[in-house]
Amino acid sequence: QLQLQESGPGLVKPSETLSLTCTVSGGSISSSSYYWGWIRQPPGKGLEWIGSIYYSGSTYYNPSLKSRVTISVDTSKNQFSLKLSSVTAADTAVYYCAREEGLGELSWGQGTLVTVSS
Amino acid sequence: AIQMTQSPSSLSASVGDRVTITCRASQGIRNDLGWYQQKPGKAPKLLIYAASSLQSGVPSRFSGSGSGTDFTLTISSLQPEDFATYYCLQDYNYPRTFGQGTKLEIK
Numbered sequence: 199q200l201q202l203q204e205s206g207p208g209l210v211k212p213s214e215t216l217s218l219t220c221t222v223s224g225g226s227i228s229s230s231s232y233y234w235g236w237i238r239q240p241p242g243k244g245l246e247w248i249g250s251i252y253y254s255g256s257t258y259y260n261p262s263l264k265s266r267v268t269i270s271v272d273t274s275k276n277q278f279s280l281k282l283s284s285v286t287a288a289d290t291a292v293y294y295c296a297r298e299e300g301l302g303e304l305s306w307g308q309g310t311l312v313t314v315s316s
Numbered sequence: 317a318i319q320m321t322q323s324p325s326s327l328s329a330s331v332g333d334r335v336t337i338t339c340r341a342s343q344g345i346r347n348d349l350g351w352y353q354q355k356p357g358k359a360p361k362l363l364i365y366a367a368s369s370l371q372s373g374v375p376s377r378f379s380g381s382g383s384g385t386d387f388t389l390t391i392s393s394l395q396p397e398d399f400a401t402y403y404c405l406q407d408y409n410y411p412r413t414f415g416q417g418t419k420l421e422i423k
Contacts, residue, residue: 235412245360245403247412258410261317294359298412301366302350302405306359 200224202295202307209313210289216282216312220295227276228253233298236269236280238291239309246291250298251278285314318342318406322415328423329394337389337402337418344384345408351380351389352403354417360403364389394420 206218220234227234235250249259251269259267263282271278282289290313296304319342329335339349347367352360362371364380367387377392391398399422404415 244417245405245414247414250410250412260411298407299365300407301348301369302407303362303365303371304350304352304360304405305362309359 200297200305202297202305204293204295204307204310206310206312208311209315210285211316212286212314213284216280216285216289216293216314218280218293218295218310218312220278220280220307222276222278222297225297227271227278228273231299233258234271234278235296235298235304237294237296237304237306238289239294240288240291248280248282248293287314290314317411318345318408318413320404320406320413320415322404322418324418325416326419326421328421330423331394331396333394335391335394335420337404337420339382339387339389339404339415341385341387341406341408345406347383348406348408349380349382349387350405350407351378352405353398353400354403355400363402396422 201223203221210216233250236248249269251257251271266283268281292309292311294309295307321340349367351364354360363374363378368380379390381388402418
């Protein structure tokens with residue numbers, strides 16, 4: 199059974215870089231069938247897609263975040279990662295990783311809250 | 317980017333009611349649409365994929381329809397556990413986009 203688990207610091211200082219890792223179990227990140235993505239949800243607000251990566255390293259990013267986002271993949275560890283630079287309080291959110299299965303279907307991690315505060 | 321306009325943003329209903337939530341895409345997305353239910357503190361849960369296919373384990377009172385630009389999620393008879401927030405998602409192309417959400421509350 200597929201499981202995705204986000205990990206990383208729960209508190210990041212303003213202007214620093216937020217770094218999260220998603221560890222995939224029960225499936226191979228090297229599968230040719232899927233993209234792997236990051237989504238976030240600020241407290242009390244809706245869902246925002248951040249970006250996605252293929253096992254080969256091909257990426258797509260949300261244009262509104264593109265200048266600050268880097269998503270990478272480590273197939274040897276079955277993980278993919280998110281880096282968001284120059285964070286502000288507006289980046290405080292629950293961050294989810296997900297497997298994109300197509301036709302509107304996502305398999306989600308449980309999410310991790312990241313707070314940006316000094 | 318494709319805009320997903322979801323309505324209503326909130327809805328008050330009673331147990332047993334039939335409710336419909338709509339999502340309109342700013343351009344055609346075939347049937348590349350999913351519907352999700354989210355409860356506080358939890359990750360979204362897939363209800364419908366491919367616009368009208370019921371995810372395994374989801375009660376049959378949930379149904380989806382539509383193709384192209386107009387989509388609906390219908391709950392045929394509301395149950396107490398259905399009070400939650402609902403989102404649509406298009407994955408026709410990148411960037412992926414969600415609807416703004418519909419908060420379904422008890423009347």
